[in-house]
Amino acid sequence: MITTDNVVKILDFGIAKLMYQKSKTRSGMIMGTPGYMAxxxxxxxxxxxxxxxxxxxxxxxxxxxxxxPFTGDNDIALIYSIVNEEPIPITKFV
Known part of the structure; x- marks a missing residue:
């Protein structure tokens, strides 16, 4: 994200801190933005x-x-790609 002052901000981090807040999430619950999920x-x-x-x-x-590096027509297809496929070689784009 870029602010009105042209400062770059990185968003959507901090999933790791949720591991210390187990009472707030259910076991096996998927959280995060699909394209960036491990x-x-x-x-x-x-x-x-x-x-x-x-x-x-x-x-x-x-x-x-x-x-x-991973693609899919929808979130389920994208998650399948992340879990089961190799990333698209970056040399395809640069």
Whole structure:
């Protein structure tokens, strides 16, 4: 996101901190933006700081290529791609 002062802000992080707030989420509940989810997060498994690192990697990929490394016609297809397929090589875009 870019503010009105042209300052870049990174949003949608902090999923890892939810692991300490288990009473507020149900076990196996999937949370996050599908295109940036780590495979274990997409499967409803435990998340941690490594999940945020995955999302950062996806953001860097997108910043370089202008595209996401996994695709799908809808959220379910996108999650399937993240869990079961290899990412699109970045060289396809740059």
């Amino acid at each position: 495979p274990e997060q997409a499967k409803g498994e435990a998340v941690g700081s490594y999940t945020d690192l995955w999302s950062l990697g996806i953001m860097l990929y997108e910043m370089i290529s202008g595209e996401l």
